[in-house]
Amino acid sequence: MATTSSGTGFDLATFRRALEEGDTDTLISQFADDADIETVDRRTPPSMPTVIHGRDSIEYYMRQVYSMDTDHEILQCVMEGDHAAYTERCTYPDGLTVMSMTMLDLTDGRITHQSTVQAWDEEAPDTPRVVDFATTDARVEFDHGHTEAVRLAGQFLNRMTLEPGWRWSEHRGAEAGTDLCMRTHTCLGMEGTLAFRTADGEEQRVGPGQVAFIPPGHDAWVEGDEPAVIVEWSMDR
Structure with a gap:
């Protein structure tokens, strides 16, 4: 099977190189405007996958992934017709290894749908390590807030600071292309109050010292x- 281009006009060799080198601009340019990324793992099983919709949301996700000091290695990469697939190994500074298998659906030279199944080391590394949100390079600014990300002992930790007036449906919904947030969150409240409402109308609040699980399909x-x-x-990327 070819590993370069196909009748769709998609250049798999360029895409592979961008994945391994962390060339986010090239990666993002390979997706259609209304593309989806769907990810399944232990935390988000097939009945509740993580779904990212639209190139703007995909760009935000990609820049978060590649802001981390991570080694990305493509182990196998194939293409046939309007589909491509690859296996990837990611190794983080603390030794955590993530293996993933991804299928791409292609139309007119662009990715319209990406499906990924991933798994990671279950045991945390033995080496002690301390990280500081204040010094991380993985900071992303957005309307009415920002995030800072670190990886420690096999887990990805993300500190979100959300300003008064922030609402997901108002400030992120248009970018995501969905009425509700379709990501899963397990979180600890540090300051202030975050309220959320699920698709079935259940409403709860997370305050300082409270831990919450928020399933996909919520504002x-x-x-x-x-x-x-x-x-x-989380344990995912």
């Missing part, structure tokens, strides 16, 4: 005049 907003600071963690 969320900052309640009150104080910024909400939330730390969320």
Whole structure:
């Protein structure tokens, strides 16, 4: 099977090189405007996959992934017709290894759908390590807030600071291309209050010292005049 281009006009060799070198501009340019990325792993099983919709949201996701000091290695890469597939090994500074298998659906030289199944080391490394959100290079700014990300002992931790007036449906919904947030969150409230409402109408609040699990299909907003600071963690990239 060819590993360069196909009748779709998609250049797999360029895409592979961008994946391994962390060339986010080239990676993002390979996706169609209304593309989807769907990820399945232990935390988000097939019944509740993580879904990222639209190139703007994919760009935000890609820049977060490649802001980390991570080695990306493509082990196998194939293409046939309007489909491509690859296996990838990612190694983080703390020794965590993530293996993934990805299928790409292609139309007119662009990715329209990406499906990824991934797994990672279950045991945390033995070497002690301390990280500081304040010094991480993985900081992303957005309307009414910002995030800072670190990886520690096999987990990805993300500190979100959300300003008063922030609401997911208002400030992120258009970019995501969905009415509700379709990502899963397991988080700890540090400051302020974050409220959320699920698709079935259940509404709850997360305050300082409270831990919450928020399933996909929800809206969320900052309640009150104080910024909400939330730390969320996961094992995925």
